[in-house]
Amino acid sequence: MTKNIKIVLAEDEPSLGQIVKESLETRNFEVLLCENGEEAYKTFKAEQPELLVLDVMMPKMDGFTLAKKIRVEDTEVPIIFLTAKSQTEDVVEGFNLGGNDYLKKPFSMEELIVRINALLKRKKTIVASKEPISLGNYMFDAKKQTLLLNTEIIKLTHRESQLLLHLIQHKNQVLERSFILKKLWGSDDFFNARSMDVFITKLRKKLKQDTSIQILNVRGFGYKLTY
Missing domain, CATH: 1.10.10.10 (Winged helix-like DNA-binding domain superfamily/Winged helix DNA-binding domain)
Structure with a gap:
């Protein structure tokens, strides 16, 4: 039996978080939903997920701060930011802190899934890059x-x-x-x-x-x- 890919989803808006979680689970992802940045960081440490989807504006620890902490420990796990912010400097900051992709709210689930799959494919390429x-x-x-x-x-x-x-x-x-x-x-x-x-x-x-x-x-x- 194929093991489901584990994703940490950090989203403080309960209804949106549940919708995204359920949608991803129908695509055979295992989704660990967290309501704030501190909970997401603890879950990341305990579960070692294959990918993280992080809301930028969260209580206790925002998505950018969380990504910065994660990148000190893991340079390869893909990170997607979800945000209502649209300023160019916010996008740049997200990438500079180690984000791999940036999705602006509102977004379609199909777009999120396409981006998740693209990053997971890239991660496999990087793992394979132990070869020349x-x-x-x-x-x-x-x-x-x-x-x-x-x-x-x-x-x-x-x-x-x-x-x-x-x-x-x-x-x-x-x-x-x-x-x-x-x-x-x-x-x-x-x-x-x-x-x-x-x-x-x-x-x-x-x-x-x-x-x-x-x-x-x-x-x-x-x-x-x-x-």
């Missing part, structure tokens, strides 16, 4: 910690490899500086930040033979990999 990943003209092997360009093998350190893997997983998204520092260095203090800048410079040099690959510095936020 195509990166422009390079092949990146996270296990072996190498870049392959034609027949040339370029060795990476463990930290270079982990940093590059996170950049690839957030391709075309801003990888928040504080998040990656806490994830890989354990602290976002000044000295670790300078260390990360050095590693970014090293990665740029090792990827310079394909000019379509860029690691952009998004001032005040972090880095973004494009190719």
Whole structure:
């Protein structure tokens, strides 16, 4: 028997939360409905869901704060924000904090399901990316910690490899500086930040033979990999 995919749904409006929960359950998802951010965080820790759907405006802990806490512990679990906010800066903030998608209220259940399935498919691709990943003209092997360009093998350190893997997983998204520092260095203090800048410079040099690959510095936020 196929195991149902587990989703944490955080929505403080009871009627909407119940409608979304029941609709997703008809598609064979297991839905854990939470009424506030604190409950959702505890459920995330206890249940380790495959995906989270988070309302932005919630009591006790808002969706953005919750996502930021989750991203310190898990960089891969997909997060979809639900919100009545429509300002561009709110959307940008959501993505910068580690959100993968953003759905504005009111929304159709079909649209939510399409987006959930798309993110789950992407997550499977990332898990499968323990196999070599195509990166422009390079092949990146996270296990072996190498870049392959034609027949040339370029060795990476463990930290270079982990940093590059996170950049690839957030391709075309801003990888928040504080998040990656806490994830890989354990602290976002000044000295670790300078260390990360050095590693970014090293990665740029090792990827310079394909000019379509860029690691952009998004001032005040972090880095973004494009190719």
